[in-house]
Amino acid sequence: MKYTPITDEIYAYMSATFPAEDDFLRTLKREADEAGFPPIHIAPEQVAFLQMFLKATGAKRVLEIGALAGYSAVGMARALPEGSSLLTLEREPRHADFVRRKVREAGLENIVEVRTGDAAQLLREITVDSLFDFVFIDADKVGYTTYLDLTLPLVRVGGVICGDNTLAWGNIADSASTDKTVQALRNFNAAISTHPQLQACLLPIAEGMTFGVKVG
């Protein structure tokens, strides 16, 4: 076997040794739950990974597609230095309002901007003074390839585009699947792994994250 299966014991060990979720993020999730939001935030270990990644790459301009309750946005924004910005796009006004409140409570309102609307539409309207260092795609899965195409011109060479859930909850290898989400994620992985401007890999963390660095 070329990999180690993540048992509950290993997962508990990882969470205890590399904690990424503090009281603020735990409370955010509880309040989102009480507000009836679906529990589809990224996992704590993804926050840990993204924070390390953003710091390692010196990212200052981040774009997120799909905010939900702001768990990933707050997690990422905390890893950014002074003078950075994180723009997150969210279709549901109720989600967007919740995120704005949590961003204020976290003291991150100078960094995080939430735009409400359909991501594809909002992406077409974006004009940038400086290109993005990192794009995190975590909205409707059928839109992923469109978001890849629309964000690529907005990312600097050396910048990275990442799509979440790219193991499709264990179904990504099922080429016969008629599930639209599985098909969309397979199409996204195919597009990012073969794109001439990108060098990509799939990281098997949580539900899978696919990364592509812009090389040209």
Ligand SMILES: C[S@@+](CC[C@H](N)C(=O)[O-])C[C@H]1O[C@@H](n2cnc3c(N)ncnc32)[C@H](O)[C@@H]1O
């Ligand atoms: C998986 S959740 C995002 C989770 C969030 N990134 C986190 O980990 O905290 C997906 C979010 O994308 C939003 N969404 C879905 N389709 C969208 C679209 N076409 N445009 C913008 N947002 C969309 C949903 O309303 C939902 O809030």
